[in-house]
Amino acid sequence: MEQKPTSRRPAPPLDGPALRGIALSYVGRYATTRAKLRTYLARKIQERGWQGDARPDLEALAEDFAALGYVDDRAFATARGAALTRRGYGERRIGQALQQAGIVAEDALPVREEAREQGFDAALRLARKRRIGPFATGTITPQDQQRGIAALVRAGHDFATARRIATARTPEELNEDG
Structure with missing residues (x-):
């Protein structure tokens, strides 16, 4: 079966009302920030072009949406x-x-x-999920401990907390002060 060639006309260049409409649609679909909204709108202008002499003030549009409560x-x-x-x-x-x-x-x-x-509790959640330290199954090797420490540090925890969790043998050991 032969397919018909599809001809898509390029979208027309944006103007003020169209840009505002795109912005409104975006904030209606996604939780976003002013910076992410500005980045999105700049990308849309680059893709479609701008109709008019003066470039739009994306900062003012984002601030306007923040004042209206659309972006927080x-x-x-x-x-x-x-x-x-x-x-x-x-x-x-x-x-x-x-x-x-x-x-x-x-x-x-x-x-x-x-x-x-909440850092320590968050580190424990990650350790349970990733089976690090006392939450691991089977025998824990020094390499397993190092990998556990590295995973916790990459997740944004400090080294002391990561080491304490990864080297613990039992969950009760973590409940002790120290």
């Missing part, structure tokens, strides 16, 4: 931080994720403090 960087940071903590990530890794999402330090600070407070 602090709420995004809180949600992302909680999700990463539940997955077992530590404060350093959460801070990196928030920075990558364009969250300013002021909005990230409460989330990082919360991650710091």
